Amino acid sequence: MSLRVYNTMSGKKEEFKPLVPGKVGMYVCGVTVYDYCHIGHARANIVFDIIFRYLQFSGYETTYVRNYTDVDDKIINRANERKISSQDLAEEFIQAFDEDMEALGLIKPTHQPRATEYIQQIIDINQKLIDKGMAYASGGDVYYSVDKFSDYLKLSKRNMDEMVSGARVAPGEQKHNPMDFALWKAAKEGEPSWESPWGAGRPGWHIECSAMSSSLLGDSFDIHGGGRDLIFPHHENEIAQSEGASGKPFVKYWMHNGFVNVDKEKMSKSLGNFFTIRDILKNYDAEVVRFFILSAHYRSPIDFSDHNLSEAQSGLRRFYEALEASTNAIEGLDSTGHSSQEGEKLEEKFREAMDDDFNTALAIAHLFDGVRNMNRLIATKKFKKKLDLVAQVQDLHATILRLGSVLGLYRSQPTEWLDKVKLKGLKKLDITQEEIEALIDQRLQARAEKNFSRGDEIRVELEGKGILLLDTREGTTWRLK
């Protein structure tokens, strides 16, 4: 079974065959750096993070480019509001972005170019398009003539006539056709600008991605990704620019992730229903956020809510509890002399799921099966003496960790993770760790005196406050209800 990916261009799943066998070039539209990232950005970046990881896991030598758009109207406006320079604003939010991605446990792309580092390439594309008659300079601006590109709207599958009727020309724009879009904008007073054959100016939106992708991946490459909302106009315009300039096919597979919704509605700034990554991480562990996002298929919409995050946390906790139990169960038992096929079987299912357009939800379901399997083995009587079973648990344990890392999961020490999440949850309750431990001591005392009714009282009291006591051979511990 080989990798199949859903291509927005064809609207179907296609067998994945890179341009150069064994190698993949992937470009993902990053952020415009003028504000903090929200959970929608988190989803897009996590989705392509695991696509990157899985391509590498599958043996592809992958070059992953994710840009920063650091020159743009929104940046200029925001910088003016704050009375700082665009560069300082961009710098501030590039740093914030990097911190957020690091916190979410993303691995770094191969290249993270900035639009302002590619001004010359942007100018070159403009010139090439003008030379070919596909773009025109007009009053210091440069516009793309969409009617010169017959494939325009092939990605978003829209109808030009109807688009035109709804298109508007902003005041000051000098377009021949309302659907034309700016490749280069003449600088206004106080805006960042660069010298060009058309006077001082700055790039339009879209063109920077054409410049950075061709510079780092070539005129044609394998995968181009981003959120669904980028299909039109951003990606459509990129195609027009890049194919118009190079005369070659731009991208082989277009991949778009679904939205994050809040109460079934798209999250957006205008609705005011967005959550920043930073705020979410105050209440939930980063891995919980990742687990939540990967528990649905990347193209489906997901509903962000406290309830859903909590469920994700419960699910992840199951993994960590199993990992903790298996770590303890196989501790000190090295080579058993027995072989096991359990890991191999699990990996096969995992690959099958991931090969089917990165079906992380199914892949995780298989890992859950692995967990149950492992727990069942450990619960066997005289487990440690049955070396064939020990071998299977060792195999499953290692495989779950290895496959989990392809999803960026289970990277923490189980006990540490469980404690961390527990203490984070405790903050919401009306009791402290010290109080719990004091009560545990009292209960221990009572039980030592065979005063079970007092012991049960304490259990019930703590349960009322959201704390469950666990009696084990090593003593009594607690967890959140």
Added chain:
RNA sequence: GGCCCCGUCGCCAAGUGGUAAGGCAGAGGUCUGCAACACCUUUAUCAGCAGUUCGAAUCUGCUCGGGGCCUCCA
């Protein structure tokens, strides 16, 4: 108005022609002084209607409901 997506167990969520994965929550059981964890058992015919087919959650049509893009947006 144009284009597009979705509606699967209480909740989350896979499954795109061959007879419904998984998780959370619930019930019963084993274990436990009592519990918890873990394990075992158990819970759906897929919004509705009409078709195509030997066979459909999966294809077609219609209806109802929800959402997205068409202006900046992951």
